[in-house]
Amino acid sequence: MKQYRFLALPILACALACGGEGDDKNNAFMAPGEDCVACHKSGGSAREAPFSAAGTVFASAMADPGSGLAGVSVILTDANDVETTLVSNAAGNFFTGAALxxxxxxxxxxxxxxxxxxxxxxxxxxxxCHTQPPTGGASGRIHVP
Ligand code: HEC
Ligand code: HEC
Structure with missing residues (x-):
């Protein structure tokens, strides 16, 4: 009987906290190519980890979501000329919660x-916007020059 109680807790916790569909790993390598901020914002399923900017870098605008590029710098210059440099991880993902x-x-x-x-x-x-199919006038995924 006791075993069931120990098993039930993590399952319940995940039912409440695991939001990624078809993805059991909610971490920095999750959901490459998807709109991170749609979930990582107040009111989203990942509201505990809100991002001011996030995305994924690929080799081309048409690349498969699983082919993100690591080690690429993404440099954001905000409206006040504050520069934030992010480096893509093994999934090609980059993200920040810093105010922009x-x-x-x-x-x-x-x-x-x-x-x-x-x-x-x-x-x-x-x-x-940088997605497949593209929206918002972009030509597709964020890609290296
Ligand atoms: C469908 C919703 C959804 C999408 C899209 C999504 N995430 Fe997540 N993400 C989650 C959830 C839910 C968690 C777990 C949040 C928690 O632990 O509070 C999470 C956790 C994370 C974490 C760990 C946060 C922490 O503090 O432990 C990182 C980093 C992360 N996601 C990055 C990304 C990136 C980068 C993208 C886009 C490429 C992305 N996520 C897209 C829902 C999403
Ligand atoms: C509202 C839609 C939209 C959002 C959000 C957006 N972009 Fe773009 N982006 C565009 C459009 C439109 C272009 C110009 C057409 C093109 O080249 O894709 C563009 C072009 C680019 C280019 C040059 C592409 C090339 O072909 O040389 C880069 C790099 C880029 N965006 C990075 C980013 C990054 C990083 C973010 C997040 C901080 C971002 N974009 C957010 C719409 C968007």
Missing amino acids: ALPLKKAAVLRNGQRTEMASAPEGACNR
Whole structure:
């Protein structure tokens, strides 16, 4: 009888806290290519870990979600010229909870000294527009130059 009680607790905790569909690992490598901030915001399923900016870097605008690139710098310049540099992890994901004044003046991707960037990013939910199929006028996923 006792075993059941110990088993029930973690299952109940996950039923309440595990929000990622088809993904049992809610961590920094989760859901590459998906709109992180849709969940990682107040009122979202990951409201305990809100992000001001997050996304995933790939080799091309059409890349598969599982092919994110590690070690790419993403440099955000906010409305007050405060610069935040993030580095993509093994899934290609980058994210920050640091306060950013919107709109971002620049959102740049830098690898091997080559840079590509957009001006006036309205929000930090990069993968909301940079997705497949693309939305918000973007040409697809965030990708290296
Ligand atoms: C469908 C909703 C959803 C999406 C989309 C999502 N996450 Fe999550 N994420 C969660 C949930 C739920 C947790 C667990 C939150 C908790 O522990 O409070 C989590 C946890 C995390 C954590 C661990 C946070 C901590 O403090 O322990 C990180 C880091 C993370 N996600 C990054 C990302 C990144 C990067 C993306 C986008 C590429 C992303 N997530 C997309 C729901 C989501
Ligand atoms: C509201 C939609 C939207 C959001 C949010 C958004 N972008 Fe963009 N992004 C665009 C559009 C539109 C372009 C210009 C068309 C293109 O090249 O994809 C662009 C272009 C870019 C480029 C240049 C792409 C290239 O082809 O050289 C980079 C880099 C970029 N965005 C990074 C980011 C990052 C990082 C974020 C998050 C901080 C972000 N974007 C958020 C819409 C968006």
